[in-house]
Structure formats: C-alpha cells, structure tokens
Amino acid sequence: MIQTVTSQRVNWVDIVNATPGDVDRLSKMFRDIHPLNLEDLLSLSERPKIDEADDYLFLVMHFPRWDPRQRLTRPSELDILVGRGYVITVHDGTLKPLVNLFKACQDSDVVRYKHLMKGANHLFYVIIDQLVDYLLPILSRVDANIREIEENIFTDDARRVIQDITLVRRDIIALRRIIRQQVPIIERLERLDHPILTEEQEEYFGDIADHIHRARDIIDEDAEIISSLAETADILATHRINQVIRILTVISVIMLPLTLVSSVYGMNVKLPFDTHPNAFIIVVGAMLAIALVMLFIFRRRNWL
Numbered sequence: 242m243i244q245t246v247t248s249q250r251v252n253w254v255d256i257v258n259a260t261p262g263d264v265d266r267l268s269k270m271f272r273d274i275h276p277l278n279l280e281d282l283l284s285l286s287e288r289p290k291i292d293e294a295d296d297y298l299f300l301v302m303h304f305p306r307w308d309p310r311q312r313l314t315r316p317s318e319l320d321i322l323v324g325r326g327y328v329i330t331v332h333d334g335t336l337k338p339l340v341n342l343f344k345a346c347q348d349s350d351v352v353r354y355k356h357l358m359k360g361a362n363h364l365f366y367v368i369i370d371q372l373v374d375y376l377l378p379i380l381s382r383v384d385a386n387i388r389e390i391e392e393n394i395f396t397d398d399a400r401r402v403i404q405d406i407t408l409v410r411r412d413i414i415a416l417r418r419i420i421r422q423q424v425p426i427i428e429r430l431e432r433l434d435h436p437i438l439t440e441e442q443e444e445y446f447g448d449i450a451d452h453i454h455r456a457r458d459i460i461d462e463d464a465e466i467i468s469s470l471a472e473t474a475d476i477l478a479t480h481r482i483n484q485v486i487r488i489l490t491v492i493s494v495i496m497l498p499l500t501l502v503s504s505v506y507g508m509n510v511k512l513p514f515d516t517h518p519n520a521f522i523i524v525v526g527a528m529l530a531i532a533l534v535m536l537f538i539f540r541r542r543n544w545l
Contacts, residue, residue, distance in 0.1 A: 246346045248357035252327045257334040289422045297324035306335040314415045323365045338371040376456040499528045
C-alpha cells in the first residue's frame with residue numbers, strides 16, 4: 242500500500258508491505274532508482290547496509306518490535322531511499338514511531354511543515370532519530386523485567402524464576418543482535434560525504450550515534466546482569482537439590498541398621514527374645530532407640 246505526504250520541498254512516499262505492483266509503480270515515479278535497489282525492497286531478509294548512488298542513498302536498517310505471543314523481540318526491516326526532494330520508506334507497518342510520524346504529517350499541517358519544509362535530508366534525520374530514540378523505552382522494559390527477577394530470585398518458586406531468566410535472556414540476545422548491527426550504519430552516516438547530506442547534519446547524526454552507542458552499552462550491561470542472575474539461579478537450584486539429597490541420604494542411613502535388625506529377626510534361627518511374650522515390643526523399641534541415637538548424632542554434627 243502506497244501513501245504519500247507532499248509539501249513544497251519534499252514528497253514522502255510510505256509503502257507498507259510492498260508488493261511487486263508497488264515497486265513497479267515506484268520505478269515509474271522515480272526513474273533514477275537502480276533496479277537492484279528496487280528489487281531489494283521486496284526482500285524481507287536483507288542485512289543492514291548503505292548503498293550510495295549519485296543522486297540518492299539507499300539504506301536497509303532493522304529496528305526491534307515486540308512479539309507478545311512468543312515474548313521475544315524481533316527485527317523489523319526498514320528500507321529508506323533518500324533523494325533530491327523525496328524520501329521513500331518501505332516497512333511492514335509494525336514500527337510505531339514511523340507509523341505515528343507519517344500519520345501526524347498526514348493529519349497536521351503544523352507537523353508536516355515542521356518536518357517536510359526543511360528538505361529531504363532533514364526528514365530522513367527525523368525518521369532515524371525517532372526510531373533510535375524508541376530503543377530506550379524498549380530497553381526500559383527489559384530493565385524492569387530484570388529487576389523483577391532480582392526481587393524473586395530468592396523465592397521458593399525456582400521453576401518460574403528460571404523460566405523468566407531464560408525468556409529475558411533470549412530477548413536480550415535478540416535485542417543485542419539488532420542494535421549491534423545498526424551501530425556501523427549510524428557511524429557511517431555520521432562520516433558520510435554525499436550531496437544529499439549537508440555538512441551541518443554531521444552533528445545531528447553524531448547525536449544519533451551517541452544514542453545508539455548508549456543503547457548498545459545498556460543492552461551489553463543487561464546481558465552481563467542476566468548472565469550473573471542465571472549463575473545465581475543455578476547455584477540456588479544446586480543448593481536446594483543438595484539439601485534434598487542430604488535429607489534423603491540421612492533417611493537411608495537411618496533405615497540401614499533398622500533394615501538389618503528386621504532382616505535378622507526374620508531369619509528362621511534361634512535369636513534373643515524370640516520366645517519372649519513381648520519380643521515384638523522389645524525389638525521395635527531397640528530399633529527406635531537406634532534411630533533416635535543416629536538422629537541425635539546427625540543433629541550434633543549439623544548434618545540436619
């Protein structure tokens with residue numbers, strides 16, 4: 242689906258879930274775009290990159306989107322073409338900052354004038370800036386999940402804690418992969434010398450680079466924290482298992498002499514007290530005394 246926002250200086254063409262028909266129409270509207278770049282618009286598995294042409298820039302970038310069903314952050318591809326007097330964005334419609342920005346430019350003359358009347362390069366900067374800034378709320382959600390795990394890690398519900406750690410760790414790995422791949426793209430934009438970009442924009446893209454570096458540092462720190470929490474959870478689980486094994490071992494050791502006594506008195510031979518009228522009570526009392534003595538010894542040694 243092709244939508245357009247137009248001003249005196251810039252045409253912003255937004256395509257959601259591009260089809261071959263959309264790309265063909267785009268090729269007729271902008272004849273200077275190379276066919277290989279148009280072909281890339283239909284691919285859903287392009288790696289982040291920047292292609293420089295004489296009259297335009299073509300970027301492929303990935304930004305995170307939350308999958309609530311799988312509880313996992315997934316990459317959403319954004320293709321951007323920036324030329325003289327136009328900006329083309331191609332995406333799947335899941336990037337909220339981009340969708341909201343385009344709708345605001347459609348609905349508000351003030352917003353449209355603010356972002357489109359300064360040229361295509363300024364609109365390009367605004368799009369990238371808002372998408373990078375949106376990383377911080379996503380990272381805040383990850384930090385909140387980590388804090389919740391830290392509060393619950395010493396509870397008895399070890400299975401739930403381990404499950405939460407696994408899900409958050411998987412989410413951090415996915416986010417880390419997405420953010421790290423965008424860092425070289427932003428850094429190259431900061432240094433890029435191209436007719437589409439003005440020299441004064443170097444400072445603006447430098448600010449975006451600072452934000453992406455900050456996001457990378459945050460996600461790296463989160464990765465270290467969740468690894469430490471996973472190790473702590475493993476230690477706690479091992480400690481709980483050792484406690485259970487110790488109790489079972491004590492029970493087994495106590496039962497061993499009692500089993501021996503009961504086995505001996507089950508033999509068909511002459512034994513002490515076998516003809517005594519209270520033989521059963523005497524044997525059971527002896528077994529109970531043995532058990533109590535062993536419990537006392539284990540308690541004195543702090544084995545229980």
